[in-house]
Ligand SMILES: Nc1ncnc2c1ncn2[C@@H]1O[C@H](COP(=O)(O)OP(=O)(O)OP(=O)(O)O)[C@@H](O)[C@H]1O
């Protein structure tokens with residue numbers, strides 16, 4: 163499914179829906195160019211999980227952990243050079259754990275990721291963003307269906 167976001171607030175609102183729908187062990191992979199709004203979406207997800215601390219970009223530390231309705235592991239793997247580095251960081255522990263993983267720039271960890279991830283791609287569209295949700299298994303398909311229902315009911 164695809165949604166147009168006309169403002170950071172729209173992106174935050176979609177993130178909030180995704181945060182509310184999350185279950186332990188879910189993985190959201192966020193794709194998109196620099197400045198597309200991945201961290202903005204992650205901030206909404208944090209809000210949807212009931213996290214009160216502000217969610218900030220983990221560009222330099224690669225992973226930020228937050229305590230909410232379930233743990234949020236927010237990663238930005240832009241600076242992760244090789245898949246081996248992911249193993250050193252113990253990314254599998256997070257990916258196969260009981261929190262929600264939100265991963266910006268997941269490409270470097272592709273080999274470590276489980277199959278059933280929700281892929282969220284943000285594309286620039288003038289001053290707006292086109293946000294596309296793609297499922298890669300039954301759990302992520304369920305999330306896409308729930309988001310579709312919730313977004314439709316808002317209009
Ligand atoms: N519709 C929109 N949704 C999200 N952000 C938007 C939107 N319109 C404008 N923006 C702006 O775009 C920027 C998005 O920055 P953000 O840090 O979320 O990007 P990012 O994809 O995480 O980049 P990076 O790859 O560097 O981590 C913010 O400055 C935000 O205000």
Ligand SMILES: [Mg+2]
Pocket residue numbers: 200201202219238266
């Ligand atoms: Mg970011």
